[in-house]
Amino acid sequence: MNSLKDYSVESLNPPDERPVVLFLGHTGALGGAELALLRLVRKLTHSQFLYFVVIFSDGPLVAALAEGGVKAQVFPLSQKLVRTSR
Numbered sequence: 001m002n003s004l005k006d007y008s009v010e011s012l013n014p015p016d017e018r019p020v021v022l023f024l025g026h027t028g029a030l031g032g033a034e035l036a037l038l039r040l041v042r043k044l045t046h047s048q049f050l051y052f053v054v055i056f057s058d059g060p061l062v063a064a065l066a067e068g069g070v071k072a073q074v075f076p077l078s079q080k081l082v083r084t085s086r
Helices: 032-043 060-067
Strands: 020-025 050-055 071-074
Touching: 020 032, 032 050, 032 060, 050 060, 060 071
Parallel strands: 020 050, 050 071
Antiparallel strands: none
16 A cells, blocks of 8 residues: 555646646545535536545545546545544
């Protein structure tokens, strides 16, 4: 498994010179914040920016983002940390 230090904007292999926008999500489950993120990236102008999402646990959000043409990478965190509440 790769760690975050193994990745850079250059490793995303952007196909052109569009600026890269990175979104972070704590879970791949489809809850309120994740659905809002999904709606947001579907409405954004993809001709101006390249959008990339880092998610800290796998789930249906990854596939839903891919269907919308948004790259997503899962970097698993411990489940104890993922389930930490305020």
